[in-house]
Amino acid sequence: MSTNARLRSTTALGRALKRAVVVLAAVLALGAAQPAGAQSRLKDIVDVEGVRDNVLVGYGLVVGLNGTGDTINNAPFTQQSLYGMLERLGVNIRGTTLTTKNVAAVMVTATLPPFAAQGTRIDVQVGTLGDAKSLQGGILVGTPLLAPDGDVYAVAQGPVAISGFTAQGAAASVTRGVPTAGRIAAGALVERTVDFRMSDMQALHLALHNPDFTTxxxxADAINAAIGMGTAMAMDPSNVTVNVPAGRKADLVGFMRDIEQLKVAPDNPATVVIDEASGVIVMGENVRINTVAIAQGNLTIKITETPQVSQPGPLSGGTTTTVPRTNIQVDDGQGKKLAILPSGVSLQDLVQSLNALGVSPRDMISILQSIKAAGALQAELKVM
Known part of the structure; x- marks a missing residue:
């Protein structure tokens, strides 16, 4: 190879190495700029102030029950409601005695979604107030649904669908599910909308589902990087204020679409959640413990009764008797070992060490509580 050829080869190799170094530096910088962990869309971790559901509630009557409704004498509110409904329909029954068991007083609840227009249908839930046995086959009569401000926003009516049932005979009865609560799909008609115009907002306020300074x-950094510096500012762990640019105020929906698709890695504090009723334990990935020694053992006493029959010999004149036989076994957990966990172990190391001891979820709850009491568990312990 000539000298010129060698020089050209060396020059090309140098340029290739420089490009590789630049690419590697860019990759490392990108990895350092993005926080580790699973990333989530903003729409999944924040709510926009003003864009929210509204709770509706109403009181009504369910008719058409097959003898499973309220006992009129035991439920005076059902009787008064029935009188009032019939009088509004032109039927005067004041002073008469009602014995029907085909009517039940119920509470009706629903959730009004944001920006629901007039004529939109929403689902409703129905539950009994009196001593009705079941709502099977019942029909909810027109019931106004009110918001906390006292105004009517929807009217509910329709057949009630239940997931449970009751079968009863002279000596026994069987109940599955909850027959005294039901649901009416698309059972309410929206009559009034919530007065909220998003186009009038000069700034958007994002509320975090799980408040955290880092998140x-x-x-705010993700929004500023995508839209422009100074657009967003974190006000506190729960709220981020986003100023709408002048050029995007006419298309606020498109602006929100661009923001809610941004991805951020939420940062959560180290937490251990314990449900003592079911024995469920949930640990966050940031849970750490200091150096600690753990031993687990239980004293188990097992008593088994195996009575035996003593049969006398033929013509001996004796009687057949039952002789008690008792077998007692004691397990004091001598096979259990003492495990030492070093400082700063991760969630995986903690779980593996506890499993190696052969502890059950119930015992693990006691161990975690003891580690926390010793000051070695660097996490918040929540007991449900």
Whole structure:
């Protein structure tokens, strides 16, 4: 190979190495800029102030029950409601005695979604107030649904669908599910909308589902990087304020679409949640413990009764008797070992060490509580 050829080859190799170094530096910088962990869309971790559901509630009557409704004498509110409904329909029954068991007083609840227009249908839930046995086959009569401000926003009516049932005979009865509560799909008609115009907002306020300083700052940084510096600011762990640019105020929906698709890695504090009733334990990935020694053992006493029959010999004149036989076994857990966990172990190491001891979820709850009491568990312990 000539000298010129060698020089050209060396020059090309140098340029290739420089390009590789630049690419590697860019990859490392990108990895350092993005926080580790699973990333989530903003729409999944924040709510927009003003864009929210509204709770509706109403009181009504379910008719058409097959003898499973309220006992009129035991439920005066059902009797008064029935009188009032019939009088509004032109039927005067004041002073008469009602013995029907085909009517039940119920509470009706629903959730009015944001920006629901007039004429939109929403689902409703129905539950009994009196001593009705079942709502099977019942029909809810027109019931106004009110918001906390006292105004009517929807009217509910329709057949009630239940998931349970009751079968009863002279000596026994069987109940499955909850027959005294039901649901009416698309059972309410929206009559009034909530007075909220998003187009009038000069700034958007994002509320975090799980308040956290780091997550709020990451959200603001992501919005500023995508829209422009100074657009978003983290006000506190729960709220991020987003100023709408002048050029995007005419298309606020498109602006929100661009923001809610941004991805951020939420940062959560180290937490251990324990449900003592069911024995469920949930640990976050940031849970750490200091150096600690753990031993687990239980004293188990097992008593088994195996009575035996003593049969006398033929013509001996004796009687057949039952002789008690008792077998007692004691397990004091001598096979259990003492495990030492070093400082700063991860969630995986903690679980593996506890499993190696052969502890059950119930015992693990006691161990975690003891580690926390010793000051070695660096996490918040929540007991449900």
């Amino acid at each position: 709020a700052k990451r959200i």
